[in-house]
Amino acid sequence: MRQVSCRNCGNRVLVEKYSEAHTSVQWLEESQVVCPELGRENGRANAQRTCGALRQTINDLADAGELEMSLRSYPVPGKLS
């Protein structure tokens, strides 16, 4: 996991990249409080639970090769490694 801060609102998240298509984002704080872009979505369904600036920040890091692909496979419930 790598900690990334939204360059717009400073919201901190943990990002782990499993593949080109799958990037896992884990919120560290109450996102609707800390991210104004999410706050605006309040009251509406925001299925993505992300803000555009944060998404762009993550994309830029990925493009720059700063997000290493995780070597871990998906957690498999019930299986001990």
Ligand SMILES: [Zn+2]
């Ligand atoms: Zn944000």
